[in-house]
Amino acid sequence: MSASTTNQVGAQRPRLGGDFSRLWWSAAVSSLGDGATIAAAPLLASRLTDDPRLIGAASVAFTAPFILFGIPAGLLVDRVDIRAMMVRVDLARAGLLALLTLGIIGGWGGLPLLYACMFLLGTGEVFCRNAAQVLVPFIAPKNGLATANARIMAAQEAGTGFVGPLVGALLFGLAMAVPFGVDAATFLCSAVLVSRIGRTKPPEPAPDRAGVLSEMLAGAAWLYRHHLLRSLALVSCLINLAGNAMLAVLVIHSGKVLHLGPFGFGVLLACQAVGAVTASRFAPALTERLGREGALVATAVLITTSEAVLAAVPSAYAAGAALALFACGTVTWNVVVVVLRQTLVPQHLLGRANSVYRLVSWGGLPIGAAAGGIVAAEVGTRAVFGIGAAVMAVVAVALLVGAHRKWITRAEQSKEL
Template sequence: MNASTTDTSTSQRPRLGSDFPRLWWSAAVSSLGDGVTIAAAPLLASRLTDDPRLIGAASVAFTAPFILFGIPAGLLVDRLDIRAMMVRVDIARAVLLTVLTLGILGGWGGLPLLYVCMFLLGVGEVLCRNAAQVLVPFITPQAGLSTANARIMAAQEAGAGFVGPLVGALLFGVAMALPFGVDATTFLCSAVLVSRIRGTRPIEPRPDSAGVLSEMLAGAKWLYSHHLLRSLALVSCLINLAGSAMLAVLVVHSGKVLHLGPFGYGVLLACQAVGAVIASRLAPALTERLGREAALVATAALIATSETVLATMASAYAAGVALAIFACGTVTWNVVVVVLRQTLVPQHLLGRANSVYRLVAWGGLPVGAAAGGIVAAEVGTRAVFGIGAVVMAVVAMALLVGARRQWITRAAQSTEQVPQPTDTD
């Protein structure tokens, strides 16, 4: 739908489709449960052992599937009925958490069971996050993609990053098994909501000659051949590197520099969720007003500004504002690039191309966390933020050069004109 065929009310409040509220509520409820478990799992591990390495292993077990199973998950998303797969995965996660709950109540829920559950929950998260992104273009008109993605990201950030952890910590204080039982219930609710979605992506027949390996590589080959999305994946990696380094040392910075206790640190993290929710409302309008190229430049500049504030100002209030700005920048960035992937990638490759893109983008997370810790130990936390500010300033300049060349507009035009490749191309 082009601008000439839309009226003022539609351009201001784009229609998202009758199925979108069900997908949004599913994302909101399951993300709330994710946040509950993300907070409760380390607390449970700390009750079972005093070894920091074994406590941290619970988080490692949850995040490892994002790297290990990203590409296979994309293949499954492209091969299967998305709606049915999401329902089955949610039910499986509910059963898994029920087992963990019973194990804790029965006294046989030790660290091995916790690690296995967290790992399998991570696998389910990889599948459902990818599937939801692929499903959005099939249930939402193209004019509403920015708004739809922004609202889902806000629900995920608020649930997993703010409300969920607070609820999880409170529930764990009442009973150790309670948070995991609540999370099991959220996944059952999510399964019911997704099952009521009427629209889904049609399953296209696969050529008999296409093997699993060739299908998995098809998404990587396509993404590598697309200059714009390949470049944005690398930039996303740099953003995640800088952001992960910042968050890895934030707890140290809040204590030693800002002189905050654990509650103050929690409030700082909550500022990110506030920024994410604000961005979910502003990002579509900002993108429409500035254009996608300029919006990406602005987001990189916002992230650079937030890192600069953290590096130069020893104020808890300034740090809270900086973290909110950081979240505004990252959510706006994600809204723009997710819509680009949903519109530029051929539909039959969307799951696999998404997985490869995220694999590249998320590669910066562990590297940034490790580098941030090393730099902070040697020269202090301010240096970590300063380096991040420099990196993001360079990224902003590179994006400005791309914006002057209108690389997004040209890529969209070329995609409309060139025939789409097949899996065997």
Template sequence: MRALVSARLGADFTKLWTASAVSNVGDGVTMAAGPLLIASITTNPALIGGAVFVQQLPWLLFALISGAYVDRLDRRKLVVAVNTLRAAALTALTLAVATDTTTVALVYAVFFLLGTGETLADTAAGAFLPAIVASDRLATANARLMATFTIANQFVAKPLGAWLFVIAAAVPFGVNALTFAVAAALVATIRPIPALPPVAPRRSLRMEITDGVRWLFGHRLLRTLAVSMGLANLAFCAAFATLVLYARQRLGLSDIGYGFLLTTFAVGGLIGTVLAPRLQRIVGTGTLLRAGLVVELVTHATLAITTTPLVAAAILIAFGIHTMVWGVVVVTLRQRVVPTQLLGRVGSVYSLLDLGGAALGSLLGGLLAGAWGLTTPFWVAAAVMALIAAATWRPLRTASAT
């Protein structure tokens, strides 16, 4: 398999792909072990929930700044440096856990550093990919990376992380430190590309960030996609913020049943990564994007109506397929149309809108469900998606020609 990928996408992509697989296993291990570690230190629900928030917070604080630095610096070297620093931070946490000197403040600090590094490394990797993969192979490359994330992070790593924590609390964090070190070493062997990024006169950080914002909002199709997905994420996260209660009270599922319900996303996502490049070639970008909006609308409406677990599982598999197909299509489109020197900044603006909508939606969903019932957020999300589809239907028609 690796030889085939090397032949079709190049040896440099194979190194990036392998680095992504290794680091995704490490990330997933920490995602599973992190809450267990916090819960072993404190029983305060606010402090336990805060551990997730501090890792997400850097995207809201630094996404635009990180995008600017991604366009200023050598992207390959930046990924290597960030992964090395993340390995060092996790090594410190591993030693603290092993010596029983861990505090909530230390865990928060390490998780915040990991999240900050993610804003740089993920943005840089996405901007770096077009330099090592031909334009006509970008969809396939993105699909492989997303499939690797689904398998490594969601299927393999999370149960592994919990199991390792039971064996010894320090082990999962040491494993993650090792995966970041290996990923850094792999990316360091990718051949330097002198033309990436091109040297430009240095301007203020604020002006460079503004350039990225203006470029995105000046491009009609990408502006439409960014704004519509920010609103769609608001609707999605509002609907799914109370999914665990929905599964118990509406579908009658046990905790194990809820766990299986969550895996339907991963199953659908894996199928979507396989189908995405082929579907894009057969039906075209515009048709896929429009179909995705319909799938989101139908998903929310179905979950608002049904009380049958199998129906909910089936629609969530379809939704998982859509999310990966949409992701491959949009990322590939952005990599093809955005100038190389702006890829980091434009990508970071896009990410900020995505995550901003998700954060607001998570807050809104709990309020809606608490005030008017568990199905209310799903009905609201369906109405929002209907409005988004109506507003973007014509602009998305031009996507296939881009």
């Protein structure tokens, strides 16, 4: 191999470094446990009640903190040692899951405890996901951001969507408490890995009390003025609303319509991971080939198709394929928009602007989960998927118009800040 060829390979596959490897392993290990909880929590709720609204409430409890604590999380991430914060949050989540495990074993782990634990786990997720995305640009080279984000998403999706749900469903069949105990152990491992990261974003001086509100609003003001990212945040909200409505009632659909047991439900979740891992590997190349505008249009089409298939075809095989398509779309979307945020937002505002973006985009998660449970209770799960397909079809048309106008390219050329 010639020197020029070696240089080209190095340019195509940037070295991400040991600190990134530790962050990646942290994401992979904790996502494995999260996948077990993602499968076990709705199964536990369905054992405690048959009301779709109460089952969907577990998802609402987990995602509500994305609205409540999005902006405060961004302010905190910009002001503290990210590494130390992530370690403390992981340790707290490990203790929380240990409590839930003991509650289930002791017979006092009912719906109130499940909802409380899911709410606090969601709160930790808000802080740690925001922190991790802010940390990536400090531990990975700029030309490797797309690769770094894609690898972390692949690790997260493989854990939460493939290995974790299968393990969680199997363990839940053996004993309801075991999946939550496994998740507690993975958070302990994650805390150790994060503690060994050497480089981190330096904390900024804390503002005085009078300036805290203005500091919190600075990220919101910047995002509001940035037409491109503001628009992407709103579109992300609609995607999350349709997607989480689907996922919130999937356990009901798999049992009542597809006639699957707990392990079959785990397999359905695993189908998502197959699509997600595939997308995370090829999303950078697909984005380069189609352009970022074209890649976003393609993601909306994939998600629309997946929702339509779930609504129209009552088959477990079709549902598995649809969930794989859904994950392909969401991961590709995230790879594109995360890199845009990391490159367009000023470094000193990255945590706050990132959290405001999440506040808007993840605001669709609890709304979608609640709406999905209500619609499923009234007219069935297939109606939830049909409404989601209609919403995503409108999104796809809007993105096609934006692609025709080259909105991403024009925003970068004009340095719209």
